[in-house]
Amino acid sequence: MQEYQKQPCIVCGELFGADDDIVTCPECGTPYHRACWQKEGHCVNLTLHQSGESWMNQRKKALDAERAAERRAEEAEQAAARERGEGTAFNNSMYDGVRLDSDDPCLGMDPEEQLDGATIRETAEFVGSNRFYFLPMFRLMKRTGKKMSVNFLSMIFPHLFFANRKMWGMALISLFTRILLDIPSAIKMMNDRFQIEIPWADTETQFFQILNSTCTALFIVLAVFWGLGANYFYYRFTQRKIRGIRKTMPEPVPKEKLYPELRSAGGTSLLNILLILVIQFSVSFTVTSMLMFLR
Numbered sequence: 001m002q003e004y005q006k007q008p009c010i011v012c013g014e015l016f017g018a019d020d021d022i023v024t025c026p027e028c029g030t031p032y033h034r035a036c037w038q039k040e041g042h043c044v045n046l047t048l049h050q051s052g053e054s055w056m057n058q059r060k061k062a063l064d065a066e067r068a069a070e071r072r073a074e075e076a077e078q079a080a081a082r083e084r085g086e087g088t089a090f091n092n093s094m095y096d097g098v099r100l101d102s103d104d105p106c107l108g109m110d111p112e113e114q115l116d117g118a119t120i121r122e123t124a125e126f127v128g129s130n131r132f133y134f135l136p137m138f139r140l141m142k143r144t145g146k147k148m149s150v151n152f153l154s155m156i157f158p159h160l161f162f163a164n165r166k167m168w169g170m171a172l173i174s175l176f177t178r179i180l181l182d183i184p185s186a187i188k189m190m191n192d193r194f195q196i197e198i199p200w201a202d203t204e205t206q207f208f209q210i211l212n213s214t215c216t217a218l219f220i221v222l223a224v225f226w227g228l229g230a231n232y233f234y235y236r237f238t239q240r241k242i243r244g245i246r247k248t249m250p251e252p253v254p255k256e257k258l259y260p261e262l263r264s265a266g267g268t269s270l271l272n273i274l275l276i277l278v279i280q281f282s283v284s285f286t287v288t289s290m291l292m293f294l295r
Contacts, residue, residue: 155227
């Protein structure tokens with residue numbers, strides 16, 4: 001009974017050892033030395049009996065509180081080290097209390113810390129891969145209200161990032177806006193490189209040049225927008241999806257059922273990347289064919 005070792009017997013106050021003869025109350029689970037139990041003849045932990053709790057749940061709460069206190073102390077020490085100019089492995093407040101531990105899905109962070117309707121542990125199960133990047137980022141967004149951060153993949157290929165993270169609405173919006181804004185450039189390329197003229201879209205007119213420049217500028221603005229906002233959009237997406245999944249389950253939500261559902265709904269998808277590339281090729285081909293047909 002390793003879980004009782006170094007815990008005090010409620011009767012004699014002595015700590016349980018590895019070789020002690022231990023019995024537990026059949027109702028609340030409070031551990032006793034067998035001799036102490038026989039001496040009292042009944043459970044003396046009236047507080048637990050009145051509250052309806054169990055000794056094991058009470059012990060778990062105490063352990064969770066101890067770990068949370070240790071994490072807060074570690075974060076405070078890392079913050080103090082930064083103030084003193086002493087570099088840490090990741091000299092950024094976002095990584096305070098974070099540890100590279102493959103056995104800990106929460107990377108040293110408090111698994112019960114609430115984000116926006118979901119705990120860090122639930123978010124870790126949903127995010128799946130690349131937790132070291134997203135979990136500290138999400139925690140920082142919750143604590144500081146920060147919304148902007150740099151995501152280079154989303155800046156260049158937002159539709160691929162969103163599709164990979166199963167955000168189909170954002171993937172299609174970002175794809176179609178990019179294709180739409182790219183039409184003037186496509187027309188100009190057809191004219192300049194392939195000598196394919198489209199009478200109703202004279203690339204030499206001032207109107208077309210202004211249109212092309214405007215679309216190019218909007219393309220760049222949107223690239224910056226996606227690059228700075230993608231992580232926040234993903235954060236909101238994860239919290240909304242987790243809340244939705246929790247609502248489908250009875251309270252209290254059983255973790256053994258919740259976590260597999262989160263892993264299935266979240267994570268990444270190579271198939272989605274292939275699908276969005278097929279959609280991109282198909283739509284681009286259709287737009288090009290229409291331009292050729294209408295010339």
